[in-house]
Structure formats: C-alpha cells, structure tokens
Amino acid sequence: MSETTKAHCDRCGGDTNHEVLSFNASENPEYFFSTFSLLKCLGCGEISLEEHVSATREQRDGILEIRYPPRVTRKMPGWWCSKHVIPKTVAQLMLEVHLALRNHSTRLAAMGIRAVLEAVMIDKVSDRGNFKSTLDAFQAAGYIGVRHRNVVEVALEAGHASMHRAWQPNDKELNALMDIAESVIESVYLHEGQAAKLEESVPRRKPPK
Ligand SMILES: [Zn+2]
Structure with a gap:
C-alpha cells in the first residue's frame, strides 16, 4: 500500500488525505536540505508538489514550505470563464x-x-x-x-x-x-x-x- 499524508487541497477546499506518488531529497552542503513530495489528493485527484526546506538533513522542523502550484488564497469567481459574456x-x-x-x-x-x-x-x-x-x-x-x-x-x-x-x-x-x-x-x-x-x-x- 502506498504512503499517504494529510495536505491542503485547493479544489476540495481543506486538508485531505493525499497519496505520496513520489518522494525525493536534495542536499546542497552550501545551501539547505530539501525534500520533495509529489502528492495526489484522494478526494479529487489534484496533483501538487510540496518542498520542505530545512537547514540540515537531521532537522525535523522545516524552515520553509513551498507548494507548486501555490496555494489559492482567493477562488476565481464562477463567471470568470463565461464565454461571450466577459470580454x-x-x-x-x-x-x-x-x-x-x-x-x-x-x-x-x-x-x-x-x-x-x-x-x-x-x-x-x-x-x-x-x-x-x-x-x-x-x-x-x-x-x-x-x-x-x-x-x-x-x-x-x-x-x-x-x-x-x-x-x-x-x-x-x-x-x-x-x-x-x-x-x-x-x-x-x-x-x-x-x-x-x-x-x-x-x-x-x-x-x-
Ligand atoms: Zn482534492
């Protein structure tokens, strides 16, 4: 069984269970330690990539969390893509x-x-x-x-x-x-x-x- 984790899903509008499709780490001695998780929302299937940046491999608490695509702070209005209505x-x-x-x-x-x-x-x-x-x-x-x-x-x-x-x-x-x-x-x-x-x-x- 594949690993699952809780993460935010914009489409579902809250924290949902996600399947970890892929996990990888990147370490640069002169920079920071990063882990990358490719996630799939088990509610709607949306794919996202989460990067956790920490100072060292051992440090548990990350200093930065980056998400691709970035988290939505405001939803597009429903009429946004109404063809022939909005120029x-x-x-x-x-x-x-x-x-x-x-x-x-x-x-x-x-x-x-x-x-x-x-x-x-x-x-x-x-x-x-x-x-x-x-x-x-x-x-x-x-x-x-x-x-x-x-x-x-x-x-x-x-x-x-x-x-x-x-x-x-x-x-x-x-x-x-x-x-x-x-x-x-x-x-x-x-x-x-x-x-x-x-x-x-x-x-x-x-x-x-
Ligand atoms: Zn979702």
Missing part, C-alpha cells in the same frame, strides 16, 4: 491578477486590478484619453452611480499608488480591491443577462379589470 481581455487580466495573488506579488495584483477596471471602462465607453474622462463617461453611461464611482476611484488610485509610490497592500486591502473589481464586472456584464432571464420566468401581473 477576453478582462478575463485574461483577471487570471493574471489571481496568479499575482497566489504568488504574493501584492503590488502587481493592485496594478492588475486597476488595469482590469480600466479595461472594463474602455470596453464600454472607449478610451477618453485619461482615466478621469473615461470614468466620467462610464458614469454618464449609467454603469455606476455617484457612490459607486467613489469606490471605483479608490481602487484605481490604489493601483496608481502601487505603481508610482511603491504602496504595498496587505491581504485585507487586496481582498477589498478584488471585491470592488468583481462587483463592477458583475454589474456591467452579468446582471443585465440574469435580469432578462428572470423577466422571462417571472409571471407577469394581470392588468386591473
């Missing part, structure tokens, strides 16, 4: 932002979120030369209200601060930025279609006699 550029940018989040590239993620919001606005109202004019046109076209505009402006400014002022958001701030970006995408591309489908299925009121 390809927006979907691709969202994927790149998620990859930046997974790799703890926090500044790149904040810049990417700004790029996502700009791509959505340009898709709907075209590029008006600068972000303020584009945002004005986006609001005038009714995609966001006055209050929502302020929220979007904060998210755009955060991306600018990461780009030009080396601002490094923490996990909580990045999650807030992601919530804003996702809510804009949902209201711009998804809610109209969902409302149209609802309209078809909700029985109409009978006119008063």
